[in-house]
Amino acid sequence: MTDLPDLLRLTPAGLYCPAGDFYIDPWQPVPRAVITHAHADHLCWGCASYLVAAEGEPVVRLRLSRAPAPSAIQAVPYSEPVNINGVRVSLHPAGHILGSAQVRVEHRGQVWVVSGDYKVEPDATCTPFELQRCHVFITESTFGLPVYRWRPQREVFAEINAWWQENAAQKRASVLFGYALGKAQRLLAGVDASIGPIFVHGAVAGVNRAYQAARRLPDARYVGEVSDARQFQGALIIAPPSANGTSWMRRFGEFSSAFVSGWMQIRGARRRRAVDRGFVLSDHADWPSLVQVVRETGAERVWVTHGYNSVFARWLSEQGIAAQAIETRFVGERDDLAVEDADEAQA
Amino acid sequence: MRDFAVLYAELDATNKTNEKVAALVRYFRSAPAADAAWAIYFLIGRRPRQAVPTASLRAWSAEAAGIPDWLFEECYAAVGDLAETMALLGMRSNGVPEAATASRSLAEWIEDVLLPLRELDEPAKKRAVLAAWASLEPRERFVWNKLITGAFRVGVSQKLVVRALAEVSGVDEATLAHRLMGEWQPGARFFAQLVAPETGDADISRPYPFFLAYALESKLPTDPRGRLLDADPAAFAETLQAALGDVRDWQAEWKWDGIRAQLIRRRGQTFLWSRGEELVTERFPEITAIGDVLPDGVVLDGEIMPFKDGRALPFSRLQTRIGRKALTKKILAEAPVVLFAYDLLEIAGEDVRDKPLRWRRAQLERLVRECNSPALKLSPIVEAESWEALGRWQRRSREHDAEGLMLKRLDSAYGVGRIVGDWWKWKVAPYTADAVLIYAQAGHGRRASLFTDYTFAVWDGDPRDGGRLVPFAKAYSGLTDAEIRRVDAFIRANTLEKFGPVRTVKPQLVFELGFEGIQRSSRHKSGIAVRFPRILRLRDDKRIEDADTLDTIRALLPHEP
Numbered sequence: 001m002t003d004l005p006d007l008l009r010l011t012p013a014g015l016y017c018p019a020g021d022f023y024i025d026p027w028q029p030v031p032r033a034v035i036t037h038a039h040a041d042h043l044c045w046g047c048a049s050y051l052v053a054a055e056g057e058p059v060v061r062l063r064l065s066r067a068p069a070p071s072a073i074q075a076v077p078y079s080e081p082v083n084i085n086g087v088r089v090s091l092h093p094a095g096h097i098l099g100s101a102q103v104r105v106e107h108r109g110q111v112w113v114v115s116g117d118y119k120v121e122p123d124a125t126c127t128p129f130e131l132q133r134c135h136v137f138i139t140e141s142t143f144g145l146p147v148y149r150w151r152p153q154r155e156v157f158a159e160i161n162a163w164w165q166e167n168a169a170q171k172r173a174s175v176l177f178g179y180a181l182g183k184a185q186r187l188l189a190g191v192d193a194s195i196g197p198i199f200v201h202g203a204v205a206g207v208n209r210a211y212q213a214a215r216r217l218p219d220a221r222y223v224g225e226v227s228d229a230r231q232f233q234g235a236l237i238i239a240p241p242s243a244n245g246t247s248w249m250r251r252f253g254e255f256s257s258a259f260v261s262g263w264m265q266i267r268g269a270r271r272r273r274a275v276d277r278g279f280v281l282s283d284h285a286d287w288p289s290l291v292q293v294v295r296e297t298g299a300e301r302v303w304v305t306h307g308y309n310s311v312f313a314r315w316l317s318e319q320g321i322a323a324q325a326i327e328t329r330f331v332g333e334r335d336d337l338a339v340e341d342a343d344e345a346q347a
Numbered sequence: 348m349r350d351f352a353v354l355y356a357e358l359d360a361t362n363k364t365n366e367k368v369a370a371l372v373r374y375f376r377s378a379p380a381a382d383a384a385w386a387i388y389f390l391i392g393r394r395p396r397q398a399v400p401t402a403s404l405r406a407w408s409a410e411a412a413g414i415p416d417w418l419f420e421e422c423y424a425a426v427g428d429l430a431e432t433m434a435l436l437g438m439r440s441n442g443v444p445e446a447a448t449a450s451r452s453l454a455e456w457i458e459d460v461l462l463p464l465r466e467l468d469e470p471a472k473k474r475a476v477l478a479a480w481a482s483l484e485p486r487e488r489f490v491w492n493k494l495i496t497g498a499f500r501v502g503v504s505q506k507l508v509v510r511a512l513a514e515v516s517g518v519d520e521a522t523l524a525h526r527l528m529g530e531w532q533p534g535a536r537f538f539a540q541l542v543a544p545e546t547g548d549a550d551i552s553r554p555y556p557f558f559l560a561y562a563l564e565s566k567l568p569t570d571p572r573g574r575l576l577d578a579d580p581a582a583f584a585e586t587l588q589a590a591l592g593d594v595r596d597w598q599a600e601w602k603w604d605g606i607r608a609q610l611i612r613r614r615g616q617t618f619l620w621s622r623g624e625e626l627v628t629e630r631f632p633e634i635t636a637i638g639d640v641l642p643d644g645v646v647l648d649g650e651i652m653p654f655k656d657g658r659a660l661p662f663s664r665l666q667t668r669i670g671r672k673a674l675t676k677k678i679l680a681e682a683p684v685v686l687f688a689y690d691l692l693e694i695a696g697e698d699v700r701d702k703p704l705r706w707r708r709a710q711l712e713r714l715v716r717e718c719n720s721p722a723l724k725l726s727p728i729v730e731a732e733s734w735e736a737l738g739r740w741q742r743r744s745r746e747h748d749a750e751g752l753m754l755k756r757l758d759s760a761y762g763v764g765r766i767v768g769d770w771w772k773w774k775v776a777p778y779t780a781d782a783v784l785i786y787a788q789a790g791h792g793r794r795a796s797l798f799t800d801y802t803f804a805v806w807d808g809d810p811r812d813g814g815r816l817v818p819f820a821k822a823y824s825g826l827t828d829a830e831i832r833r834v835d836a837f838i839r840a841n842t843l844e845k846f847g848p849v850r851t852v853k854p855q856l857v858f859e860l861g862f863e864g865i866q867r868s869s870r871h872k873s874g875i876a877v878r879f880p881r882i883l884r885l886r887d888d889k890r891i892e893d894a895d896t897l898d899t900i901r902a903l904l905p906h907e908p
Contacts, residue, residue, distance in 0.1 A: 146414055147422045147435040265435065267359070268427045268795030272828075276360065311421045318415065 007087075007105055007112045007136070010326050015114060015138070019107050020087030022051075024114050034089060036116025037100035038063045038181060041306075053078055053091045055127060056099010058210040059181065078127060094118040095129030096283050097182030098211055104132050112136045113297065117306070119282070120289040121153060124189045125182075125215050137299035138326070142284045143262050144304070144312035150262070150286040153190065160279055161192045163258060168196050168234035173255035177275065180240040181207050182283050183260060185217060187238055193218040199226065201239035201248075229253055244275065262286070294321065350378060351386055351453045352487040358501045367503055371511030380535035381454035387512070387541075388533040389494065391505040393624075395457075397497040398464035399472055404433060404496065407473055411480065412436040424848045427795025430492030437480045437488055450487075454534075461495060506764050516542035521556075521763045528624065529553035551613040554620040555646060555692050555700065556763045560753060560770035566590055572883060574776065577738070584734035591734075591754070591771075598704060598757050599729040599737055600689055601749035602772055604662045604864065605652035610634060610686060612641040613696070621651075632674065633722045634686045640718045644696030647711070648761075649688035649726060659748035662878065663866045687726040688715060689753075692761055700761035707761070744775045750863060751775045777861035778877070778903055780805060780895045781886055782819055784856045787838045788849050790823065798838040798850070799823060799831055801882075803860060805873070806896040817897065819873045820860055825882030834885075857889040858882050865903050873897055875904070 008015050014026040022032040029046030036042050038059045045064050050073045052060045057075040076082055078101070081090045091101035096117040103114040113134040122128035160176070167174040178184050180203040188198065188208070198220040200208065205222040223237060232252045241259060243249065257275040262282025264270050270278035285293060294302055294316060302323040304313040309325035316323035357370040371390075375383050409419035414436070426432040451459070460479060464472055476495070483491055493499040505527070513520045518541075526541050529552050567586055568576055577583040591597065607622035617638025619628045628635050631651060641647075653660035653668070664682040671678055691711040692700050699707060708728075715725050729752060731737035741752045751774035759769035782803035790799030802821050808814030826834065834856065841853040864878035874897070886893075 145422050145425055146412060146418065147426055147432060149435075266426050266795055267431055268792050271359075271792070272794070272797075308421070308425075311418065315415075315418055 004108065004110055007107055007110050008114070008138070017084075017087060017105055017107075020084040020089065020105070022084050022087075022089075023047075024103050024105075025116065032084070034084075034091075034103050035060065035101075036094065036103060036114065037097055039097070039117070042116060048072060049074065051076065051082060051084075051089065051091075053093075053099045053101040055214050056097075056101070058213050059097070059099055059207065062206060062210040063181070078130075092132050093127035093130045095120065095122060095126060098126045098185070098214055100126060102130075102132055104134065110135055112138070113299075114138045115140055115293075117142065117283070118285055118293070120285055120293065121150070123153065123186050125185045125211065125217075131293065131296050133296075133298045135299060136301045136303065137294060137297045138303040138305060139290065139294060139312075140284065141290060141304050141307035141309055141312040143282060143286050144290055144308035146287045148262060148265055148282075148286045149288060150280065150282060153281060156279055156281045157190045157192075160187075160190075160258070160260070161195060163256070163277055163279075164191065164195050164236050167256045171233045171254070173232040173235055173237060173252040175237045175239060175249065175252060175255050175257045176260060177239055177241040177244055177257065177273075178260040180204050183281075184208075184238050184240070185211050185215070186281075186283065187260060188217050188220055189215070191236060195236070197221070197231065197235045199223045199232070199235055199237045201237070201243055203240050204238055223251070226251075241273075244273070348453050348456050348483070348487050348491070349450055350374065351382065352490045354386070355490045355493075355501055356486060358503055362502070364507065367507055368511045368514070371503070371508060372514050375511060375515045379452060379454070380538040381533075382452050384533040384535065384538040384541075385454050385457050387508060387527070387538070389499045390501070390503055390508050391527060392500075394494075394497050394499060395462060396465065397495075398461060399476060399495060401429065401496060403469070403472070404476065404492075405429070407476060408433040408436055408480075411477060420847070424789050425796050427789065427791040428498075430496050430498055431489055433480075433492050434485055434489035437485075456491065457494070457533075464495070512542065518542060518544060524556040524763045525553070528556060529620070530626065551616060552611065552618045552626070554609040554611060554618070554624070555648075555698075555761075557607065557609070557622050557648070558690075558762045558770060559765040560755075560772045561765060561767055563754075563771045563773045566767075566771070580735055580738050584738055587734040587738075594731060594734050594737060596757055598708065598755045599731065599740070600726050600753045600755070601729060601744065601747055602751040602753045602774065603650040603652055603659070603687055603726070603748075604750045605650040605659075605665060605687070608634075608649060608651050608686065609692070610637060610641075610647045610649070610688075611693075612638045612643060612645045614643065617641075630669070630674070631684055633679070633684055637686060637718065637720045637723045640720050641714075642695070644693060645714070646691070646693035647686070647688045648690035648692055649686045651684050652687055653682045654685040654724075655683055661748075661866055662864060663876075685722045685724050687724050689726040690761060703758040703760065704755055705757045741773055741775065777863055777879075777883075778865060779859055779861050779883060780819070780900055781857055781889060781893060782860050783816055783854045783891045783894045784834070784838075784852055784858060785816060785818065785854055786849055787852050794831070797831060798835045799826075801834075801858075803858060804854070805894055805900060807873070808896070810892040810894070810896070814896070816854055816891075816894075817873045818871075819875070819897075819900070820862065820877050820880040822858075822860055822880045822882050825861075826885070830885060854891050857886040857891060857894055859884050859886050865900070867904065873900075875900060 008017050013023060013028050013030055015024040022034055023030045024034045025036050025042040026033050026044050028044060031048045033047040034051045038056060043063055052073060052075055054075040054077045076091060078091055078093055081088050088106040090104045092104055094100040094102045094116050096119050100116060102116060105112045111134040113132045117140050118129055120129050164174045176187060178187050184204040200220045201223060208217055211217060229251055258277035258279055259273045259275045260279045260281050262284055264278030264280045302316055302321055303326045304323055305326050306328050313323040313325040354370055354374045358367055361367060405419060409416050423429060423432045464475055479491060480488055509520050509523045512523050529550055531537050564573055564575055567590055570576060609620045611618040617635050619631060619634055621627045653664040668678055668682045688711060691707045694710055712725060715723055729740050731740060744751050754771040754773055756769045782805050784801050785804045786802035787798040788800040790797055800823050802818050804816035805819045806814040807817045838850060838852050842850045843853055844851040860880055861883045862877035862880040866876055868876035
């Protein structure tokens with residue numbers, strides 16, 4: 001095993017498979033890209049061809065603002081292997097957003113898995129995470145610190161519903177900020193739609209359409225279609241965080257605002273957001289899940305990327321798991337601001 | 348404890364004054380009197396002596412969470428708040444404490460658990476703290492950690508607490524503020540007295556609430572950096588005239604950089620209070636001795652200043668003295684202090700705060716003259732016929748060992764807390780220097796996980812001829828949120844090395860720093876230490892070679908007798 005060359009290696013353009021001559025989530029346009037999911041820091045435009053999970057194809061097309069030829073996107077069902085220059089590649093659910101995938105690469109008996117972003121707790125808007133056993137596991141570590149532990153989502157949704165209900169009783173609008181792709185749809189599917197009408201920001205409405213083919217979401221009208229502002233009283237409005245503090249917000253009259261993200265676990269981040277409430281709900285694995293997944297993959301080696309790379313790698317090493325930190329696309333580590341900026345560049 | 352944790356969360360969740368007061372009112376209406384008293388105690392910024400060293404808490408928390416110390420430190424760096432880090436690490440994934448027990452009240456937690464901690468030996472302390480963590484739910488645990496780490500702070504001023512208490516009790520705010528001064532023991536009895544219509548409880552040591560001034564910058568037009576537009580003295584004099592009226596309606600005094608204090612003489616006893624409401628009677632025997640020559644029933648407001656050979660000394664002299672446990676003859680000789688008195692609050696046992704300043708000043712002058720004590724000096728009045736003339740004095744403040752002027756309306760009463768309009772501080776522009784960012788560290792509180800704590804360097808030697816950058820000052824504040832994000836991104840992209848939480852950054856960004864004072868220091872690599880350093884602005888127009896040198900900064904050093 002040890003005398004075999006690494007199946008993947010880090011190049012200036014990102015993770016590369018020399019045997020199959022393809023990149024996974026490349027950082028710049030390449031001839032052949034395998035994509036874990038459609039968030040901006042994973043989906044680079046301008047590649048000649050893309051391999052994506054079929055479930056997420058409409059979302060990928062939406063997010064590739066400079067549309068490639070239809071033939072450039074190859075969509076495969078989860079678990080169905082594709083042969084790329086003799087390397088067996090398959091995509092497996094990552095539970096992060098619609099169509100998010102772990103990339104499994106198999107060649108000459110070696111199995112490597114690139115997790116992309118993942119979440120272990122199932123939700124209604126994407127296929128649940130499926131663990132892949134492998135020799136080498138490349139894991140994200142966005143929330144790779146033990147202070148990040150999520151409560152079950154039903155508890156968080158109960159809090160969100162209670163907040164909305166209280167606002168509705170006061171005839172206030174409830175403005176919920178979450179990333180336009182993924183979080184917004186999960187919120188839409190998770191809240192109690194019987195409380196009142198739901199409206200969405202334009203960026204969210206666009207993504208909703210791409211989701212509708214695969215997932216049924218509750219009715220949510222586009223804010224821009226509403227001419228009578230009284231309709232917002234007691235309503236829930238789902239918007240990307242970038243809308244906070246803009247003149248777009250004026251139409252809602254009196255409102256309470258909240259931000260939904262794993263980062264809201266930290267009080268400082270919550271206060272920095274200048275919103276009334278912060279709800280802790282993440283589409284990423286928390287610390288216990290990261291640890292559990294790494295163990296259960298049975299991986300002999302672990303590479304850690306996207307987040308607290310060096311911290312999580314050091315901790316794994318101390319637990320006797322051969323782990324190393326690898327670079328991420330954005331120089332240094334990312335934090336909530338970087339994620340959001342990257343995310344909304346295309347939202 | 349639950350109600351207090353809820354109150355904390357409510358106060359923390361809003362920036363709106365009315366909502367804060369409403370939350371306080373709800374709490375004071377429903378809380379048992381003993382809880383209310385303790386809540387007030389902590390909310391207005393008092394705290395018991397720390398019972399458990401922070402280092403022990405960290406170690407126990409890491410151990411309880413099953414993580415190594417280095418990982419605890421990484422968590423702390425990301426969270427930016429020790430109490431919160433420990434609360435989060437103690438949380439199990441289902442968010443329920445490991446052994447929930449019947450909830451104790453706030454007063455019980457403090458009196459039965461927190462205060463006795465100090466008397467316990469180390470293993471017993473540890474058992475008590477771990478037991479507390481296990482029996483509190485996460486929100487309570489966070490507040491509990493705030494209480495034991497001595498870092499309890501939430502965004503309410505004493506003023507808001509007093510406003511809420513006034514609403515609950517019907518007692519007027521000034522009386523409440525006064526009753527909260529001095530030393531008191533939190534408990535049901537105290538709370539009952541606090542909110543009683545009339546108590547007749549004359550505690551002879553109790554000081555009056557200090558009257559505070561606003562910065563002139565808050566009233567007059569400023570540049571985007573918040574500095575007065577005073578480049579043209581004649582034009583600025585007109586601005587002052589328009590804003591404050593006739594200069595003859597005002598008393599101007601030097602603004603001293605010492606320790607604001609109240610000296611109380613009642614029933615043959617002397618008490619000296621600092622503005623931080625600390626009884627400092629023992630610390631300043633020279634000033635306490637003034638009490639012996641004061642008539643009974645007198646309260647003076649003034650500034651404790653190091654003073655020798657007819658001149659005020661730099662604040663650093665006072666600092667060295669404050670730090671010492673024992674006041675030796677040597678210290679008393681090196682940094683003798685005097686009280687620069689500037690107001691009279693009580694005379695012949697009568698509260699005279701409502702009389703006009705003009706009257707109080709006249710009485711004060713007579714009193715100081717009659718006492719004839721070398722340690723009691725009148726803070727001199729700066730006389731000027733016009734705003735323009737006063738401006739000339741103001742610009743020369745440093746020559747008079749002052750940091751600017753105080754403007755006080757002659758017909759003003761001595762108010763409670765900060766009131767806009769009657770008292771203003773008119774400080775001189777800060778010293779400035781251009782310095783290079785070389786180290787960075789993540790911030791705390793709302794700046795957690797952002798690089799906001801910076802170390803700046805200046806040149807030792809000629810930058811173009813073998814000079815090197817030496818650390819010169821640390822600064823945390825002064826940038827806008829957008830600038831912070833920009834500098835944060837720069838730091839992430841230009842980190843040269845990491846030493847624990849500290850990053851060495853490629854020297855590239857130049858900042859203009861402001862600071863209030865400068866002194867020699869053997870503890871700093873640069874040989875100098877500055878007071879209140881802060882960032883004035885980013886100097887994108889400057890290259891690192893344009894930053895200041897140690898020589899130019901040393902030239903600002905004051906005389907040291």
